[in-house]
Amino acid sequence: xxxxxxxxxxxARQDKQKKQAELEERLEKEEYDKGEKQSRSVKxxxxxxxxxxxxxxxxxxxxxxxxxxxxxxxFYGLITIIGITGKYIEPTPPKWxxxxxxxxxxxxxxGLFLTFFKKYFxxxxxxxxxxxxxxxxxxxxxxxxxxxxxxxTVEPDLMDMDKTYMWRFYPVxxxxxxxxxxxxxxxxxxxxxxxxxxxxxxxxxxxxxxxD
Numbered sequence: 001x002x003x004x005x006x007x008x009x010x011x012a013r014q015d016k017q018k019k020q021a022e023l024e025e026r027l028e029k030e031e032y033d034k035g036e037k038q039s040r041s042v043k044x045x046x047x048x049x050x051x052x053x054x055x056x057x058x059x060x061x062x063x064x065x066x067x068x069x070x071x072x073x074x075f076y077g078l079i080t081i082i083g084i085t086g087k088y089i090e091p092t093p094p095k096w097x098x099x100x101x102x103x104x105x106x107x108x109x110x111g112l113f114l115t116f117f118k119k120y121f122x123x124x125x126x127x128x129x130x131x132x133x134x135x136x137x138x139x140x141x142x143x144x145x146x147x148x149x150x151x152x153t154v155e156p157d158l159m160d161m162d163k164t165y166m167w168r169f170y171p172v173x174x175x176x177x178x179x180x181x182x183x184x185x186x187x188x189x190x191x192x193x194x195x196x197x198x199x200x201x202x203x204x205x206x207x208x209x210x211x212d
Contacts, residue, residue, distance in 0.1 A: 076169065100133045106130075111123045111124075115127070123179060127175050132176075
């Protein structure tokens with residue numbers, strides 16, 4: 001083989017090796033880009049899942065809220081509303097007491113729906129506002145009963161009527177307290193999630209400029 005043929009063969013081998021190296025580099029880059037894309041998708045899914053997935057105690061707190069609402073606001077609240085509108089309560093309370101009960105039950109109903117749909121910020125406003133109006137109306141009735149018991153003689157089984165009404169109205173406090181607890185816990189969880197995401201971002205390996 002002549003020198004010229006040897007040079008041609010050597011150049012052909014070099015070209016082949018160069019193309020092979022370029023092909024391998026391109027495949028590696030494609031794999032890297034694919035991995036980066038998947039990694040971003042996984043991070044996004046983890047971020048969404050981290051906020052939406054809640055510990056089991058969230059459900060416990062919501063069920064306790066529902067129990068307090070069902071017992072105090074829904075059952076005794078509706079009984080009180082019917083008692084005022086039907087004038088079964090004597091003396092008949094002022095109209096504002098009726099509207100306080102109606103508005104508070106409606107507000108807490110909306111607040112509970114929002115709570116179960118994980119809208120804790122706006123649910124807190126509805127729950128606490130509804131609780132406050134409910135207690136305002138309930139306190140008016142309890143004070144009226146106290147005043148009546150102090151100035152009138154009643155049957156022995158009615159002497160603790162004011163305390164009976166307290167046990168009917170005051171459990172609604174559970175709704176406001178647990179709504180505040182859920183809100184605080186959610187804020188803390190969001191802060192921790194964002195800190196963890198920032199830590200992962202800060203400690204992530206930097207892409208080599210050689211690969212660019």
